[in-house]
Amino acid sequence: MATYEIKAFGTESADADLKKMNIQRREATPKDVEIEILYCGVCHSDLHTARNDWGGTIYPTVPGHEIVGKVTKVGDEVTHFKVGDLAAVGCMVDSCRTCDSCKQDLEQYCLNGFTGTYNGKDKHLDSQTFGGYAEKIVVxxxxxxxxxxxxxxxxxxxxxxxxxxxWSPLKHWNVGENSKVAVIGLGGLGHMAIKLAKGLGAEVTLFSRTPGKTEQAKELGADQVVISTDEGQMETVAGKFDLIIDTVPYIHDVNPCVYAKY
Known part of the structure; x- marks a missing residue:
């Protein structure tokens, strides 16, 4: 398959800094969209992959799976995009499309394994996929x-x-105007959970270990903040919530938030 060279930022080993490098992208197939990348977020997954914290990183690696850009080319069979459209790509760029999961639009559970935006296997080029820390991507x-x-x-x-x-758990559990949602933690995911739940019309509560994030949480849309280390506060909300979203990125005891008992 024909390819072309683009500039990217990646790393060649777990202990090397990210640096400029050149990588190959495939020319657009009939079903492909070529995107000029304008923005790419930085996810902790990118850092773990670059450092091989989870094992299995294929080097050189180019992370990035929060991709936003402008369509610069479309294949002959593409029906939903045209040149000039704004487009985005997340953590997957392919799957088998034929298994039971894929047929139910659950490609993340592809029984044959989905293809990650980076560190996956590009079936077209028989090499690893490269992510969004780059000039362009073809998907x-x-x-x-x-x-x-x-x-x-x-x-x-x-x-x-x-x-x-x-968003996924909020929609899965049909959160709406009569819902009561609690969010544990106010990091990157916690910010999103509060704003999205509030946008759906829910009454939103933040569980936080300290009161230092109260003002910020309320600015984001939280109706109240409960200090999870305060037994008295926790008992006042026992059994109140339809859904609790835990966004804390490390192992911790969720029992106080679920049962309001110590």
Whole structure:
């Protein structure tokens, strides 16, 4: 398959800094969309992959799976995009499309293994996939999302990971105007969870270990903040919530938040 060279930022080993490098992208196939990357978020997964914290990193690696840009080329069979459209790509760029999971639009559970945006296997080139820390990316249109023209593109990028991570449970559990949602933690995911739950009309509570984030949480839309280390406060909300979203990125005891008992 024909390829072309582009500039990217990646690393050649677990202990090397990211640096400029050249990588190969495939020419667009009939179903592909070529995107000029305008913004790419930085996810902790990118850092773990670069450092091989999870094992299995294929070097050189180019991270980045919160990609937003402009369509510069489309294949002959592409039907949902045209040159000039704003588009986005998340953590997947392919799957088998034939297994039971894929047929149910659950490509993340592809029984034959989905293809990650980076550190996956590009079936077209028989090499690893390279992510969004690059000038361009070429992706099958099935895994490309349309971006409305009126959005701040820099702010859209995190929606491709932190956004969908919190949106998915909210939609799965049918959160709406009569829902009561609690969010544990106010990091990147916690920010998204509060804003999205509030946008759906829910009453939103933040569980935080300290009161230092109270003002910020309320600015984001939280109706109240409960200090999870305060037994008295926790008992006042026992059994109140329809859904609790835990966004804390390390192992911790969730029992106080679930049962309000110490």
């Amino acid at each position: 099958d249109e099935h895994f490309v999302l349309r971006v409305p023209e009126n959005l701040d593109l820099a702010a859209v990028a995190p929606l491709l990971c932190a956004g969908i991570t919190t």
